[in-house]
Amino acid sequence: MRFFCAVILFFTCAIAYCDIDKNKVFVVANNKKAESISLAKKYAQMREIPENNIICADFPTKETITKDDYENLFLKPLLSELEKKGAVKFIEENPTPLSFDIDFLVLCKGIPLKIQAEKTEKKSYSPSIDSVLSSTFLQKKEKTSALKNPLYENANPNLFKSFGVLRIARIDGHSYEDVHTYLDNTIYAEMHGTRGRAYIDKSYYVLKKNTILDEAEQILTDLGYDISVNTSNGLFSFHERFDSPVFYFGWYADTPKQYAKDDFPLAKGAIAAHIYSYSADTLANLRRWCPKLLSKGACATIGNVDEPFLALSHNFDKFMKALSLGFSAGEASYYSTRVLHWQTIFIGDPLYKPFKYSFENQLADLEKSQDNLSQYVVIRKMNLLFKEGSIEKAIAFGEKHVDTLPLAPALLWKLSELYQKSNNQKSAIDYAVKAGVAASGNLDYDGLIFEISKFLSNNLDNTAYPIRFCEAIIERRFADEAFLRSILPIAKDYAQKANNHSLAKKYSEKLNEFARIDAEAKPAKQKEDEAKKSK
Secondary structure, three states: OOOHHHHHHHHHOOOOOOOOHHHHHHEEEEEHHHHHHHHHHHHHOOOOOOHHEEEEEEOOOOOOOOHHHHHHHHHHHHHHHHHHOOEEEEEOOOOOOEEOHHHHOEEEEEEOOOOOOOOOOOOOOEEEEEHHHHOOOOOOOOOOOOOOOOOOOOOOHHHHHHHHOOEEEEOOOOOOOHHHHHHHHHHHHHHHHOOOOOEEEEEOOOOOOHHHHHHHHHHHHHHOEEEEEEEEOOOOOOOOOOOOOOEEEOOOOOOHHHHOOOOOOOOOOEEEEEEEOOOOOOOOEEEEEEEEHHHOOOEEEEEEOOOOOOHHHHHHHHHHHHHHHHOOHHHHHHHOOOOOOOEEEEEEEEOOOOOOHHHHHHHOOOOOOOOOOOOHHHHHHHHHHOOOOHHHHHHHHHHHHHHHOOOOOHHHHHHHHHHHOOOOOHHHHHHHHHHHHHHHOOOOHHHHHHHHHHHHHHOOOOOOOHHHHHHHHHHHHHOOOHHHHHHHHHHHHHHHHOOHHHHHEEEEEEEHHHHHHHHHHHHHHHHHHHHHHOO
16 A cells, blocks of 8 residues: 555656656766777667767776776766766866756766775775766765765656756676676566566565565565565575566675576566675676676666665665656666765666566567566466455466466466465365476476475375476486585475485485585684684
8 A cells, every 4th residue: 555655646746757868868988998888889779879978088997996086087087078068067267067967877887886995094985986976966065975865765856957966877797798688688678578576585684673675575566576585594595486586685695695506597677686785896706796686687786885884775665666656777776875975886777667568568468479477477467366355366367378378387386376375275286286397397497396396295195296396406406516405405305205215315315425524624614714813
């Protein structure tokens, strides 16, 4: 109810809202990097931005630059180029810029990322170049710390010029290939819709009083997305479901861990972010959240280049709310951050609108053509029907489409779940078995298979199916130690329930091997920890 009230309030307050003017979007590339220039040209062509709006200058090439270098080697030449194009005006004989006529300034890969912290007696932090640049026209005499963002929770993003906020976005990532891929995916998603599931790593181990992930979950639920929520102390594990994530929000791990795997999937058009103090302190290291998520196809992410403090980080709930209300990703980033001149950063296409292609159009497409993401459109409609109180209509809608779609294990499992809720155990088991068979052999569905196997193991006297499904995965990934450590205890339990002693013994031996490895490594690890403490 709160979400729909917010929708009404938005349309009441933002009647004057208009789309970003592409003629007032400027794209900045580093003249010292040919790939940076090529990226700028591709983006301008992709978004129909005038070629004359591309700015190429000799900027520093390092990710981190000093404050002096920012002002003299980056800001001055940038403003000079913008002035030539009539986008910035200066007071005569005064180096301070007076005004700007820019809807978005897009920094391409190759532009520095952050400003080196100045050494002081007090603790200091490195702000992002993007956030500092945003504050250029704010009416503040001293810009040495965080400045209030007047666009925070502002229902009308068009007020940015009157507030003096120069909106900045960055199309960047670990590699130029990553950037080109996710830019292509934004166009695909705007043509076909954001189709997939939502996942939230809540990790209540730390984040107990803050409700930003709870609110993000509620918005996604109200939109009908199928959602998995992890409330354990760690991240989603290898044996947990993670098929076709189109929305992912998480807290609080220093590295992506299992998300760093080569076969980690993101659905086209995905929005993905994880709260961590240094999630974007470098884009050159795939052990950081922002470059890793972008490398897996995320079309937009938000993060921090240095310690931001939780209260001054982007709020995922506000970000998700703005997107659902029709804001572009770039506009949503300003709607969801309290301060400028800070450590926060938005990476992705600022013009990207994940909900541009309506859900109604997606439903109509089911009658024309289907792909592996079509099943999630059906599931979303089923969730909305179920929420309205009609489980029968939800099941009927799913069964209408289940035979017409290509291999659809997620849809088959959703039907099983609804039959479980309606106490039709026979149909629930039948659809669960069909879902497991359909999912077998596809890495994307490994977590789904374990979810199905758990249900079948608890509801069938014959545990042949759970063992069959799990053994197929284990055989395929037997060399993956991290994966095996997570799922072998579960598989061993299934084998013991089925009195399959040979399999139970096989799994036990592997687990004992891991225990020996850990015991042998423990003294060396303790010695390493002690050495770190002594320093």
